[in-house]
Amino acid sequence: MNVIQTNSLTKTYNGKGGISDVTLSVGEGIVYGFLGPNGSGKSTFVRTLLGLLQPTSGEGYILGEPIGTTKSREKVGYLPELFRYPDWLTGKQLLEAHAELCKIPVRQRKKRIEEVVELVGMTGREKGRISGFSKGMSQRIGLACAILNDPKVVFLDEPTSALDPIGRKDVRDLMLYLRDQGKTVFLNSHLLYEVESVCDHVSIVHQGDMIVQGPWRELMMIEAQIEIVTDQPISVPMPTFVTHVEKIKEEEARTRWGIQLENEDDIPKIIQYLSSNGIALYEVKPITPHLEDVFMHWVNQKKESAYVDH
Ligand SMILES: Nc1ncnc2c1ncn2[C@@H]1O[C@H](COP(=O)(O)OP(=O)(O)OP(=O)(O)O)[C@@H](O)[C@H]1O
Numbered sequence: 001m002n003v004i005q006t007n008s009l010t011k012t013y014n015g016k017g018g019i020s021d022v023t024l025s026v027g028e029g030i031v032y033g034f035l036g037p038n039g040s041g042k043s044t045f046v047r048t049l050l051g052l053l054q055p056t057s058g059e060g061y062i063l064g065e066p067i068g069t070t071k072s073r074e075k076v077g078y079l080p081e082l083f084r085y086p087d088w089l090t091g092k093q094l095l096e097a098h099a100e101l102c103k104i105p106v107r108q109r110k111k112r113i114e115e116v117v118e119l120v121g122m123t124g125r126e127k128g129r130i131s132g133f134s135k136g137m138s139q140r141i142g143l144a145c146a147i148l149n150d151p152k153v154v155f156l157d158e159p160t161s162a163l164d165p166i167g168r169k170d171v172r173d174l175m176l177y178l179r180d181q182g183k184t185v186f187l188n189s190h191l192l193y194e195v196e197s198v199c200d201h202v203s204i205v206h207q208g209d210m211i212v213q214g215p216w217r218e219l220m221m222i223e224a225q226i227e228i229v230t231d232q233p234i235s236v237p238m239p240t241f242v243t244h245v246e247k248i249k250e251e252e253a254r255t256r257w258g259i260q261l262e263n264e265d266d267i268p269k270i271i272q273y274l275s276s277n278g279i280a281l282y283e284v285k286p287i288t289p290h291l292e293d294v295f296m297h298w299v300n301q302k303k304e305s306a307y308v309d310h
């Protein structure tokens with residue numbers, strides 16, 4: 001069973017903004033990245049899934065239960081994007097109040113609170129008042145609330161926006177820990193480098209439309225890519241397995257080229273071919289695509305097709 005399933009789910013605000021026509025399935029035990037620039041509809045989508053906003057059209061299910069129902073929210077954790085908790089409480093009091101709300105049996109509360117405080121890396125700080133917390137500590141207490149009821153699926157809306165590099169690493173480790181426990185983490189983010197280190201599966205949204213989804217490494221159409229440095233122009237004709245060649249930079253007596261190939265096995269073949277044709281290679285470097293390249297590729301493609309359509 002899919003943990004999250006939507007069919008053409010749409011939420012617009014009086015016909016404007018929001019997000020439209022999202023069909024996706026998210027399996028168990030993964031960190032799923034929901035990516036898009038500011039204003040692309042990420043928070044709208046999550047809030048609709050959680051029943052905080054009424055869908056304009058389409059349908060959605062969480063753990064098989066229709067969205068908007070109490071049952072669909074039972075095993076869910078949520079870290080909202082801009083949250084504010086009553087700041088006169090201490091961190092511990094806030095967690096106790098949450099434990100009450102999610103009906104954690106009284107006898108288990110103390111232990112569970114200690115567990116989550118440790119998981120989010122704030123042991124010893126939970127007795128302080130929220131008003132005295134740094135942004136990073138506030139974010140951590142928010143995360144602690146989100147996972148307190150041991151949810152099967154956790155929605156994190158930009159969980160690292162307020163965090164320094166150490167805090168970001170801690171949150172990444174926490175997401176991977178949850179995944180290894182068999183939980184599903186649905187991560188809203190525009191921080192691509194961060195997402196690529198924890199997610200295999202992503203959706204890319206842009207201006208309220210889902211552009212593409214899938215395992216992000218497979219979304220890059222280029223199969224293999226290298227950069228080479230030569231001391232002369234490449235004057236020989238290129239073999240057919242070379243799909244694209246471009247000059248990247250002239251560097252004094254050297255020239256740097258980008259070469260795209262049909263697949264990885266073509267890398268030794270092209271090196272052999274150029275060498276045997278008398279072209280001296282001063283550097284050969286495989287280029288691994290980053291999520292940013294995947295993202296830009298698909299966003300640009302959408303812009304181009306929009307230009308053709310209209
Ligand atoms: N309550 C609202 N009323 C009207 N329009 C809204 C409302 N909330 C969001 N929008 C619009 O819907 C679009 C998507 O907003 P949303 O907050 O879902 O995007 P986002 O991807 O989460 O952005 P960010 O990265 O800035 O958090 C935007 O154009 C926004 O202006």
Ligand SMILES: [Mg+2]
Pocket residue numbers: 042043044081157
């Ligand atoms: Mg948002």
